[in-house]
Amino acid sequence: MGMLKEDLAELAECGLPAALEAIGERWSFLILRGAFNGLHHFEEFQSTLGIARNILANRLGKLVQHGILARTPLPDDRRKIEYRLTEKGAELLPTMLALRQWGERWETGCISNPVLVDERDSQPIAKIAIHAHDGRELGLHDLRWMHAEDIKEIGTSRLRAVA
Amino acid sequence: MGMLKEDLAELAECGLPAALEAIGERWSFLILRGAFNGLHHFEEFQSTLGIARNILANRLGKLVQHGILARTPLPDDRRKIEYRLTEKGAELLPTMLALRQWGERWETGCISNPVLVDERDSQPIAKIAIHAHDGRELGLHDLRWMHAEDIKEIGTSRLRAVA
DNA sequence: GTTTTAGGTTGCAACTTACTACTTAATTCA
C-alpha cells in the first residue's frame, strides 16, 4: 500500500483522535459491546462486566455526554435508569465487529457467541472488509493514500457511500 | 436488532477483550495509525505523535510482543530500528477505518487527509459497512444475534468470507 | 577520537483505576 511520507501533521486532525476521545478509555468499548448485546441498566453492566462502580458511573456519564448512550429514567419505576444506544452509538457497530473479528482471528482463534446474523436467512454476516465505491472488495495491495484535493470526481456509479 | 438477554457470561469470551488487551491502551491505536501512514522509526513516532518516550517504548514493545509490529535493526545503519506492520497488524486496517469514519461523521464533521483510495481508479473507498454473506449491505434492522449452535449451514453462494 | 544520532531507560510527580463501604431515593412488603 503506497504511503505519503509528507502531511504527517495532518494526522492529528483525522477522525481517529476524536473518536478515541469519546470511546478510547479503558472499559468504554466493553460497555458499548454490552449495550449492543442487550444490557440497559447500571447493575446489569456492573455485574456482567465486573467493572468498579465509580468507573462505570464515570464511563456511562461520558458516553451519555458524547451522545452515544441516552439516559432515561423509566416511568413505571423511577429508580431505574435505562441506558440505550443512540443512532450515533449504534453506528459504532461496524467498528466493534471489525475489532471483534480481528480478535477472534488473531487472538482467541475461535468464533464466540452470540453471532450476528442476517435476519433474512439467519446466516452469519460476512467479514468486515474494505470495498471500492462500486462494491468490489479491496485487498491491502489495492489501496493507496491520497490527498483529498488531488482526487478527481469521476462518473460515480453508486457513490454516496463515502459519507 | 434482536438481542439475546441470556448468555451474558459468554460476552467475556468474545474476541473483543482479547483485541483490547493487544491494542486497547492509550496511544496504541494512534501508533498503529502512524504505522499505516508510513511511520517506521522511534523518533518519527515520537515527534509526530508527541508521545512521551518511555510510553512510546513501552507501547512499541507490546505491539511487537503481540506480533502486530515487527522490529528489525537496519543492516546499513544498525542504530536504526525499523518498526513495520505484520500481516496481523495490517489486518487492523478495517477496524481503523471504521473508527476513523465514525469519528469524521459524528465528531469532527469533516473528512481529513490523507484519504484511502482504490489504486485502480483513485477513487475513495466506500464506507465500512456490514454485509451479508452474499454481499448485500445490511442495515441495523436487518441484524439479529444468534447462538452459533443454532445456525444451520445452507447452500452457501459465496461463503468463505466469515473467517 | 570527539561529536552526533537513534533508540532507548530512570526517577519522580500527577493522574487514573480499582476495591470497599456508604448514601439517597423510589419501591415493595408486612
Added chain:
DNA sequence: TGAATTAAGTAGTAAGTTGCAACCTAAAAC
C-alpha cells in the same frame, strides 16, 4: 404506615499508569 429492599450512584483510599525531563549506550559521522 413503617421497615426492608433495590437501583443508581458517591466517597475514601490504595495501587497502578502516564507524562515529563534528564540521563544512558552503542553505532555512525566528522
